[in-house]
Amino acid sequence: MDIVEIKNLTFKYPQQEVQNFNNFNLKIKKGEWLAIIGHNGSGKSTLVRLIDGLLAPESGEITVSGIKLTPESVWDVRSKIGMVFQNPDNQFVGANVEDDVAFGLENAAIPREEMLIRVRQALERVGMWEFADHEPVRLSGGQKQRVALAGIIALKPEIIILDEATSMLDPEGRQSVLEIIRELNQVEHLTVISITHDIDEASNAQRVVVLDDGKIVQDDIPAKIFSHGASLVKIGLEPPFSEKLKEELIKQEIKVPDEYLTKEGMVDWLWQLFSKQ
Amino acid sequence: MGKVLLGRYVPGDSIVHRMDPRAKLILSFFFIVIIFLANNWQSYVLLFALTIGSILAARVNFAFFIKGVRPLIWLILFTVLLQIFFSSGGTVFWRWGPFNLSYYGLINGAYVFCRFVLIIFMSTLLTLTTAPLAIADALEKLMMPLKKIKVPVYEISLMLSIALRFVPTLMDETAKIMNAQRSRGVNFGEGSIMQQIKAVVPLLVPLFVSSFNRAEDLATAMEARGYRGGEGRTKYRVHYWQTGDTAGCAVFVIVLIILLFLRHW
Numbered sequence: 351m352d353i354v355e356i357k358n359l360t361f362k363y364p365q366q367e368v369q370n371f372n373n374f375n376l377k378i379k380k381g382e383w384l385a386i387i388g389h390n391g392s393g394k395s396t397l398v399r400l401i402d403g404l405l406a407p408e409s410g411e412i413t414v415s416g417i418k419l420t421p422e423s424v425w426d427v428r429s430k431i432g433m434v435f436q437n438p439d440n441q442f443v444g445a446n447v448e449d450d451v452a453f454g455l456e457n458a459a460i461p462r463e464e465m466l467i468r469v470r471q472a473l474e475r476v477g478m479w480e481f482a483d484h485e486p487v488r489l490s491g492g493q494k495q496r497v498a499l500a501g502i503i504a505l506k507p508e509i510i511i512l513d514e515a516t517s518m519l520d521p522e523g524r525q526s527v528l529e530i531i532r533e534l535n536q537v538e539h540l541t542v543i544s545i546t547h548d549i550d551e552a553s554n555a556q557r558v559v560v561l562d563d564g565k566i567v568q569d570d571i572p573a574k575i576f577s578h579g580a581s582l583v584k585i586g587l588e589p590p591f592s593e594k595l596k597e598e599l600i601k602q603e604i605k606v607p608d609e610y611l612t613k614e615g616m617v618d619w620l621w622q623l624f625s626k627q
Numbered sequence: 628m629g630k631v632l633l634g635r636y637v638p639g640d641s642i643v644h645r646m647d648p649r650a651k652l653i654l655s656f657f658f659i660v661i662i663f664l665a666n667n668w669q670s671y672v673l674l675f676a677l678t679i680g681s682i683l684a685a686r687v688n689f690a691f692f693i694k695g696v697r698p699l700i701w702l703i704l705f706t707v708l709l710q711i712f713f714s715s716g717g718t719v720f721w722r723w724g725p726f727n728l729s730y731y732g733l734i735n736g737a738y739v740f741c742r743f744v745l746i747i748f749m750s751t752l753l754t755l756t757t758a759p760l761a762i763a764d765a766l767e768k769l770m771m772p773l774k775k776i777k778v779p780v781y782e783i784s785l786m787l788s789i790a791l792r793f794v795p796t797l798m799d800e801t802a803k804i805m806n807a808q809r810s811r812g813v814n815f816g817e818g819s820i821m822q823q824i825k826a827v828v829p830l831l832v833p834l835f836v837s838s839f840n841r842a843e844d845l846a847t848a849m850e851a852r853g854y855r856g857g858e859g860r861t862k863y864r865v866h867y868w869q870t871g872d873t874a875g876c877a878v879f880v881i882v883l884i885i886l887l888f889l890r891h892w
């Protein structure tokens with residue numbers, strides 16, 4: 351079943367000349383983790399903002415969880431989607447952690463007794479309950495993004511959209527955020543759409559879509575996409591460590607497998623190669 | 628740097644801390660009004676007793692209150708001196724041109740000084756024992772009647788709380804930009820007034836640009852989280868009016884009655 355369906359989408363910003371999207375089509379399956387990659391300005395943020403109804407298309411049809419996106423249904427559609435943006439500070443609305451998690455619940459007019467329960471559960475979920483009364487200045491970027499995730503979890507959405515949500519974080523913060531996303535995807539079967547320049551994040555996905563100037567140029571499983579090596583930089587990604595290592599090995603005239611290897615796969619392959627000799 | 632403006636709140640668990648912010652806000656205003664009813668030393672003694680009593684009940688360090696007076700000391704002294712030298716009446720001790728030092732002048736000067744100190748102490752007590760956000764909440768509640776004349780009360784209060792939330796963030800950013808500009812040789816707080824104004828420009832421009840970007844991001848994020856105006860939202864933070872708040876109000880009313888009585892001593 352498709353949870354997001356985009357048909358013949360056409361869009362352009364009022365102040366721009368060229369179309370950002372022209373007859374664009376995309377289907378996203380329920381429970382899928384889709385990574386969207388592409389160089390800056392390729393239209394990734396614009397695309398997810400269209401899905402969330404934050405921008406209105408010129409023509410075409412967007413359906414989210416069975417609801418056709420129209421000016422009347424936009425709030426219903428938004429209630430199915432939770433979005434985390436790039437800058438941790440600029441999406442922190444509340445004066446402190448619990449207040450920020452409650453913001454979305456207040457908007458949805460959830461009764462206070464239930465808010466108290468949901469705020470606590472969501473914060474425990476992301477490991478931030480003990481920081482409930484902390485102001486944003488006392489939190490790291492990773493902690494702020496975890497609070498943003500708690501704000502989303504509390505609202506029980508079906509889809510989580512990450513627009514470069516980990517790009518301003520240190521490796522540790524990035525890991526802690528990805529850990530939560532992985533769990534939400536695998537345990538609760540939430541659909542995840544993540545825009546990223548980070549290969550590790552993209553390799554968590556079941557499917558990778560490469561955007562270039564508002565067009566899908568590749569749509570495949572991560573292993574296939576990342577095996578193109580050198581072209582990765584062109585599509586806006588750093589090649590993964592294992593790919594870089596492979597290229598070095600080829601220079602040493604060692605035969606390496608063609609398909610993409612994860613870090614773990616690389617380790618396995620290396621020790622197997624080593625013990626064969 | 629984040630502590631300068633509104634970070635005066637000192638968390639605690641006294642009776643005063645636990646009072647409903649609405650009660651504290653109302654009583655602070657009430658107090659400022661009744662100060663102007665005091666007209667003899669007995670009434671000032673009464674008001675000082677009330678203030679000191681409130682401070683003791685709040686169990687906060689008295690040094691905070693002295694600190695509250697210090698930045699205003701020149702304004703206070705100036706006003707007091709004006710009172711002393713320009714009001715006449717009673718025995719005149721000294722005269723020079725338009726200036727004269729009279730008995731009433733001295734008394735008035737002392738009263739003005741007391742008024743200043745009382746107002747500063749009480750408002751310091753309010754901000755020391757009440758989180759800025761709680762004050763914003765109280766303002767929202769107290770402004771509610773204004774909704775009838777189409778004042779966007781919810782929006783004003785959300786604006787206020789977002790502004791409060793971003794003060795430390797923008798302070799941090801200011802500090803960062805200042806350091807960046809210093810490393811390029813800009814001197815802050817040095818040189819002629821013209822030079823100082825010039826030094827502020829490279830500070831304000833990036834700060835404005837970044838604030839507008841933040842505002843745009845924040846608006847998008849709020850919309851994505853389902854914000855569509857203040858109407859029909861529920862509230863996570865609530866404040867309950869308790870017996871202690873009623874008792875506090877009663878104490879202030881009693882003080883007012885005694886004060887009215889003392890006026891005609």
Ligand SMILES: Nc1ncnc2c1ncn2[C@@H]1O[C@H](COP(=O)(O)OP(=O)(O)O)[C@@H](O)[C@H]1O
Pocket residue numbers: 363365366370388389390391392393394395396397
């Ligand atoms: N608010 C806007 N107004 C006008 N043009 C915009 C706006 N936001 C993005 N664009 C333009 O749309 C294109 C796609 O931008 P965006 O979706 O942000 O790309 P990405 O997220 O992939 O980096 C770019 O050419 C960008 O300049």
Ligand SMILES: [Mg+2]
Pocket residue numbers: 394395396513514
């Ligand atoms: Mg983007």
